[in-house]
Amino acid sequence: MKKRVTLRDVAAAAGVHVSTVSRALDPKTRHLITPEVVSHILKLSEQLAYRPNAAAYSLKTNRSRTIGIIVPDITNPVFPPIIRGAEDALAQQNYVAILGNTDGSPQREEEIIDIMRARGVEGLLLASVKARDTVVERLAAEGMPIVTVNRRVDDPGTASVVHDERDGTSRILNHLVGLGHRQIACIAGPQDLSTGRDRYLAFEEGRAALGLERDANLVTVADSFNESAGERCAEELLARDIAFTAIVCANDLIAIGAISALRRHGLACPENVSVTGYNDMPLADRLLPPLTTIRVAQYKAGHAAAELLLEALSSQPGERVARHLVLPVEMIERGSTQAVTVKAKGRARRDTPARLSPA
Amino acid sequence: MKKRVTLRDVAAAAGVHVSTVSRALDPKTRHLITPEVVSHILKLSEQLAYRPNAAAYSLKTNRSRTIGIIVPDITNPVFPPIIRGAEDALAQQNYVAILGNTDGSPQREEEIIDIMRARGVEGLLLASVKARDTVVERLAAEGMPIVTVNRRVDDPGTASVVHDERDGTSRILNHLVGLGHRQIACIAGPQDLSTGRDRYLAFEEGRAALGLERDANLVTVADSFNESAGERCAEELLARDIAFTAIVCANDLIAIGAISALRRHGLACPENVSVTGYNDMPLADRLLPPLTTIRVAQYKAGHAAAELLLEALSSQPGERVARHLVLPVEMIERGSTQAVTVKAKGRARRDTPARLSPA
């Protein structure tokens, strides 16, 4: 491996002292040096392909130009756009990111944060937080700059970029009611995550506002935002033997699982049961059936979160105010929802005795 | 932010010299120190939550314990499993990765590599290489350890982990012929990428071996591995006004695009035309229709590639031999392929005059 050219090499070539080169190369201190010398040094360092040594810079200044991004699992299609957005924003300021996957485990999260701190990350972008997150609380107390993205923590002291869950859920409900649905089931997401909780709260709120009766039997809570949890919850709803014509799912993967489970029980989506997702993840439009869902701007969220973090890094610790961004969402109507038909209405299950349906 | 505890702090607390602490903490040199002293130091450093400063280590040893992973676009569902596999392998040796997206642009690739070198990455994991890649050639010549994953470069001097493209393509062809297809079109991938080229070569080889006639009209080449390229190529095939009952696509996204284009022209998959993908990306089983495709072990490939790279890093520059791994693939039969029906056979297009179909 060719050895790297250092400040010293450039200085030797230019016939000046290292510190002169250092100053000439830094736009902030460049004015201290004679213009001709500056241009000479600039040309030379270009020629020699001088690249400052990040480790030395970091050791000296205690600034690593690195931040940590922590997600539950990069393999979940929700996260890549967030990461991409964040990295694009970071790159503009010569920052890079190192990535960690927690698989939802708080211990793993702690380990990863430990590793990242050893690496001297200047801040953290967290897509993995629980609503009540002791790891984050402790870190924030120590003054580590943190921005959560997609999810947030209850403590308003931690900056966040999230989506308008209430509006999204309300649009879904209005859409379904507009199609004639009155018996609407809900597969809520994990209630220890802000997204799962906020969407569920918005569901109950919207349901009440639309004059639909509350029925605890229509609600089930998934322990995870994935397909198998969706399947399990749909099975549970079906086992309860109650009537519903639509299911509002906490995210797209849950919806996919639910549709599979329905199909196994001989129920077609949307003919027998309408199903909605949330996130509009990649390929949601190509599924069988294409998902009616809420489009959230994940790339934008990642981008904005990184910018918020960079902003916090460049401000003094004292003057930091945790900022919170709520991005607007959009409803995307596709094939997984349709108007209630007389046939499907009332009773969602096929081979069980009919029962009185309210209204 | 709480200031970090350094070796010096631990040394002061233990009443010994820094270098003693350094040695006690390193398993390799620990045997030089009296066991009681070691355990005392270990306990103390634990207590003080000592974390070695990565920048200082890196500056001193010239080893950053960081590698660069470069992909075309993390948003493409093929890459997250590769990245995840690589990161899991790296983590076992206390390495971390920084990520870069090239969007397929060689200039961007060069910029990213520049940034990564400034960061002192010890090696590179490349999922972005062209078959002929001057950037990689130059880097390899300079001695930078490189492993390509998923794709490879023509130069056998660069280590790689790829999948058995020939076997995969041959399975697809056998499957289709077994279903009675004789007029099989092909949407090949970009021919400057090893995957696109190898799959296409295997297609021609397999076609000949199966005794199918060569027809240049049945082949089209996509300029990119995505849905819109798939749509364009399918349109092109249709415009040529030739008969085919199946299309072999270079990857899943192309297949998805092709199916969309067919549908726009009133052709259903698989009823009128069978379509195959490649990669078995996440959700390929949930699409409309579910894709018959080749499953490649992306996580495993990423994992293996990272291990290969770590191995190269720990060996002496002299004794390095570029290793090449070819992982086995598996065919997954789903709904996008079916036996040729009398009705569909011969002529794939509906509202155009029929034409003689060979055999």
Added chain:
DNA sequence: CTGTTAGCGCGTTCAC
């Protein structure tokens, strides 16, 4: 076995 010493490459405070 342990302490001493000498940098790794850079930014920064002093002198000049």
Added chain:
DNA sequence: GTGAACGCGCTAACAG
């Protein structure tokens, strides 16, 4: 305007 000197936190060579 420029050079000299120092040290960030750590490892490694050498002493003892």
